[in-house]
Amino acid sequence: MAIRAVMFDFSGTLFRLEQDETWLSDLTDGDGEPLDIEAQTELMRRMTAPSGTVVELDEEYQHAWDNRDLDPDLHRKIYLEVLRKSGLSRPEQAEALYRRLVDPGEWTPYPDTAAALKGVAAGGAKVGVLSNIAFDIRPAFGLHGLDQHVDEFVLSYEEGAIKPDPAIFGILLDRLGVAPGEALMIGDSEEADGGARELGCAFALVDPAPTDVRVDGLLTVLREHGVL
Template structure:
């Protein structure tokens, strides 16, 4: 529904320990590491690895593990990793896909219950509020609030229970087969959308609803 999108100006004052600017290749790698939904960076020590595996359950672990990854990836100058990390938490850093508002509006107008299930360690409601659609969401199943992460069936069960809907009549749309596909474990249908740049995915959500005979 949203994508964390980097801005060139974020990197203008960042540099490596030798004073060299952060080049485009490293910028792309830093953003990839900050947004990859699964996997564990190889360079983490045991303590940070444990924090990484639980990062979406606790804001403090999220911060510690991401700062470690950013520093190991080239942002070793004091304050630079923190500067980029804070961008992740800012609602204005998350761009809506072109059909996000229309898809949620369509569902709400048809009286179809909407739940957001997300592995995330900060309050995603602010991102939705920035686009004026937070009021359309009936249930928020955010991992750091629920205490469970995808693909564990428990987080999907939390959502369907609080929506008071039958999982067999529920469609989960997500961009990770590994994480979001876990909804199948409780009997939900699942539609995979690709995590493409915002301009390159104009109507994947609406297409998923159409394929499920909802739109």
């Protein structure tokens, strides 16, 4: 069956929160020592990990982690705790870095994001963005003139469901007006995004590598699935 719709994940798929040295250069550990490059890199990984637990948590904070993409308050609570447990003992530093995470303007599109979205739309297929997220990512697309190529956004905190729950894939499919067998899901998480296969969608995995490393991952999988 021909692909009539492509559903894209956001973080690590269409956009990436890139490590910016200016954000991290003044961060210090509990002893007041600057974080080394390995610690900085690990911080960014923990801020954007799509699944799994990145630090050891008690029952209260594990609940917040498991439900972070359903509730903005829980999202803020757990990420400030993750940053604290990752060595940022000064609350003002954790708050400043968290604000970067939830600012759509800080997210960088992959080099082929524009071409991928435009190519799918130009070919007559519907475009959807489906994200486990606790803040509005639409402005990130608007800043780069990409919102005009997206037919529907489905965000977990607005819908009360998170990937890999089949329900959230079903919401987007219904809004796009396509059957599961006519849709391709593209994402960076086998666990979360791969849940689309339970409904009968095709699935393609991309590497959430830095944007200067993964330059044509989206176009490659779209070609492999005959969309472009």
